[in-house]
Each structure stands twice: as structure tokens, then as C-alpha cells.
Amino acid sequence: MKKILVIEDEPAVRSNLLKLLKAEGFDAIGAENGLVGVQLAREHEPDLIICDIMMPDFDGYSVLTQLRQDQMTAIIPFIFLTAKTEREDLRQGMQLGADDYLTKPFTRAELLGAIATRLKKQEAVTLLQGKIQELQQLNIQKDDLLARASHELRTPLANMKLIIQMLEIISNEEQQQQYRALLESECIRELELVNNILDLHRLGSEKNSISPETLILQYWFPTLIEPFKPGIDQRQQILKIDCPPDIPPLISDRLCLEQILIELIGNACKYTPQFGKISISIYVDNSTKINCLNSIISFKITNQAEILNTELPRIFDKFYRIPNADIWNQGGSGLGLYLVQSLVKKIGGNLQVQSTQGWTTFTVQLPIQTSV
Structure with missing residues (x-):
């Protein structure tokens, strides 16, 4: 309900205006003089002000001057009521920042038309201001990302x-091998960071661009997990996969889902110690709803490592890496989980994380759809 403040010293005129506005569905407030009007405008921050010009002691021009100097009331649409029709009087009000004039006597249609026009223009101004603020915030975030990315890129290069x-x-061959391994690790870290920054840029520029495909999980998922097996065997980790043969097809963006699962599985391998366990299960959950759909498919990745409660709230922040958690020294960009969270949201899913009693579980929930 739009709130309108009426500042009018004549009781009969003020009462009639308030009754008319309330009958039209507005929340109408009355002020008997200019000083009270300024006070009520600051207290209630109305959507529009209707103000008489000719009032004793503190006239309409003074009201408008006071309100335009206050940041809280400076942009409230302001309509003057006046019996004056001289060009100089109209010009004075416009120079002070009035939005419109209604000359007494005026009709109901003229009043409501002026109100509708001013409220519509104010909505457009508010929308534009919101867009400007959004662009300013995006520009700040872009500058921050550029500064932090430059720092992160410089470290592996150094x-x-x-x-x-x-x-x-x-000249010692054994030491050379160690340094070569470190060099390879830093190269991988740099490449991962560059790829993640590119993914982040692409995600921001293609927010609504998805390409759904029908995925037969029993055949698709094993090809996704295969590249991780040599590293798992080398670190002597124990991997358990549960993907039932009767799991229904999933319609989703394949590339987004691949990136999500590769990041989560890669993290599970990176943070699980030697002989530690990693469990991946895919199942149908009929107890949860997403987008009003009764059934979802869940991807649950659990590994034998715990994230401290003090660190858990920050794991989805850009460039954040848990201190001393990368026991295999594989490095990372600090962007992976931020991208995972953004991609899950992009394809209409939910992402949950739990970490307790030596185990961490990430669960990606996606709605089951019937057609592409």
C-alpha cells in the first residue's frame, strides 16, 4: 500500500483529500501545517507528498526546501497544491524541486492522474537506482577479484x-626429482587457478545459459570417476561407489554437473589421508522437494576428514583455502567450492555440507525432470 502525506492547513480540504485517498486504497497521513509536515515526512518516509503552498509561518516552499536538503526525503515525489497561477510562482516551485502542480480547484481525476504519474516515474527512478547500485557493486567485486586473482597468480609463478x-x-638427481615434482605441482596449481577464473567469468556472463541433456547415470558416472582411480590407488585410499542399476535418468546440464562432481571428488581425494575412506553414492530421495518436484536425485560425496567448525562457514568464499588441510600438497585456487555452489544454483539444485566426527559430506540434490 502506497503511503501519501497531505500537508494542508485548511481542515476541510485536508479531510476531503484524506478521505478520497483512503477510498482509493492509499495509506494517507495528514499534517495541519508545514512544520508538522516536515516532521511526519522524516518519520514516515511516504511514497509521495501533496502540499499546499500558501500556509502561515512555514509555507510550502519552505517545506520543499527542508525536505530536499535531507537525504532521507530528498527524492520523495512532491506535488504542490496552489491557487496561484502566475508563471513566476510555478517557476519558483520547480526550481526548488517540485515534481508537479495542481491548481485549486481540481477534480478527483486530475488528482489521481497526477499521483499515478508521479508514483510510476518514482518506481522507474527507484529501479534505475537499484540497477546503478548493482552495477557499482559488481564493479567493486570485479576490482576485488582482479586484485586477489593477480596476487594468487603471482605466488605459483614466483x-x-x-x-x-x-x-x-x-646436481643431485634425487633432489632434482623432488624439485621437478614441486614444479609440476605449482604448474598444476597455476593452471587450475586460470581455469577457475575463466569459469568464474563465464558463469557471470552466462547466468541463465544451460544446456540440459538426458544422462544415464549408470553409464555416465563411471567415466567421470575413472581419472581419479590412479591417484586413489597411489595414495592407498579406499573408494566405495554406490550407483544402483535402477536409478532413473537425470536431465541436467552435463558440463555443469561434471564440473561440480569433479571438484567435490577431487577435494575428497586431496583431503583424505593414506588408507582413508571415500564414499560416493547416488540415490533417489522422495522425501525432499525442489521446485515443487516430488523426487530428487542426490549425489553424496563423503570422505574421512573433518572441517573445523571455525572454518566451515568460509569454505564457499572466493579464494579461501583451509589452512594446513591439503595433506598431499596438491595446491588449489580457492575458487573451487565457490564455483560449485554457483553451478549447483545455476542448474536448479541444492548443496549441503556436513562435517563432524572425522567425516565430511557434500550432498548435491537435483530435481528429477520428465523431459528436456
Whole structure:
């Protein structure tokens, strides 16, 4: 309900205006003079003000001047009521910032028409201001991302430069092998960071661009997990996969879902110790609803490692990495989980995380759809 403040010193005129506005569905407030009107405008922050010009002690021009100097009331639409029709009087009001004039006597249709026009224009102004603020915030975020990305990119490059210098002066083969392994690790970290920054940019520029496909999970998922098996075997981790043969087809964006699961499975491998357990299960959950759909498919990735309660709220922040958690020294960009959260939202799913008693579980829930 739109709120309108009427500032009018004549009781009969003020009463009639308030009755008319309330009958039209407005929340109408009355002020008997200019000083009270300024006070009520600051207290209630109405959507529109209707004000008489000729009032004793504190006239309409003074009211408008006071309100336009206050940041809280400066942009409230302001309509003058006046018996004056001289050009100089109209000009004075417009120069002070009035939005419209109604000359007494006026009709009901003229009053409601002026109100409708001003409220419509104010909605457009508010929408434009919101867009401007959104663009300003995006620009701040972009600058922050650029600064932080530049810092993050510089670190692996500096490490690689140092390692190359050490390789030039070290003749011991065993030490050279160690430095080569470190060099490879830093190269992988740099490449991952660059790829994630590109993914982040693409995600921001293609917010609503998805390409749904029908995925037969029994055949698709094993191909996704296969690249992780050599590393799991090398670290002697224990992997258990549960993907029932009767799981129904899933319609989703394949590339987005692949990126989500690759990141979550990769993290499970990275943070699970030697001989630790990793469990991946896919199942239908009829007890949860997403987008009013009764059935969902859940991807649950559980690994034998715990995230401290102090760290858990920050794991989806850009560039955040849990201190001393990467026991295999694989490195990371700190963007992976932020991208996972954004991609899950993009394809209409839910993402949950739990970490307790030495175990961490990420669950991706996606609605089962019937057609592409």
C-alpha cells in the first residue's frame, strides 16, 4: 500500500483529500501545517507528498526546501497544491524541486492522474537506482577479484621461478626429482587457478545459459570417476561407489554437473589421508522437494576428514583455502567450492555440507525432470 502525506492547513480540504485517498486504497497521513509536515515526512518516509503552498509561518516552499536538503526525503515525489497561477510562482516551485502542480480547484481525476504519474516515474527512478547500485557493486567485486586473482597468480609463478633457479644449481638427481615434482605441482596449481577464473567469468556472463541433456547415470558416472582411480590407488585410499542399476535418468546440464562432481571428488581425494575412506553414492530421495518436484536425485560425496567448525562457514568464499588441510600438497585456487555452489544454483539444485566426527559430506540434490 502506497503511503501519501497531505500537508494542508485548511481542515476541510485536508479531510476531503484524506478521505478520497483512503477510498482509493492509499495509506494517507495528514499534517495541519508545514512544520508538522516536515516532521511526519522524516518519520514516515511516504511514497509521495501533496502540499499546499500558501500556509502561515512555514509555507510550502519552505517545506520543499527542508525536505530536499535531507537525504532521507530528498527524492520523495512532491506535488504542490496552489491557487496561484502566475508563471513566476510555478517557476519558483520547480526550481526548488517540485515534481508537479495542481491548481485549486481540481477534480478527483486530475488528482489521481497526477499521483499515478508521479508514483510510476518514482518506481522507474527507484529501479534505475537499484540497477546503478548493482552495477557499482559488481564493479567493486570485479576490482576485488582482479586484485586477489593477480596476487594468487603471482605466488605459483614466483615459486616456479625459484624452483627453476634451484634446478640450475643442484646436481643431485634425487633432489632434482623432488624439485621437478614441486614444479609440476605449482604448474598444476597455476593452471587450475586460470581455469577457475575463466569459469568464474563465464558463469557471470552466462547466468541463465544451460544446456540440459538426458544422462544415464549408470553409464555416465563411471567415466567421470575413472581419472581419479590412479591417484586413489597411489595414495592407498579406499573408494566405495554406490550407483544402483535402477536409478532413473537425470536431465541436467552435463558440463555443469561434471564440473561440480569433479571438484567435490577431487577435494575428497586431496583431503583424505593414506588408507582413508571415500564414499560416493547416488540415490533417489522422495522425501525432499525442489521446485515443487516430488523426487530428487542426490549425489553424496563423503570422505574421512573433518572441517573445523571455525572454518566451515568460509569454505564457499572466493579464494579461501583451509589452512594446513591439503595433506598431499596438491595446491588449489580457492575458487573451487565457490564455483560449485554457483553451478549447483545455476542448474536448479541444492548443496549441503556436513562435517563432524572425522567425516565430511557434500550432498548435491537435483530435481528429477520428465523431459528436456
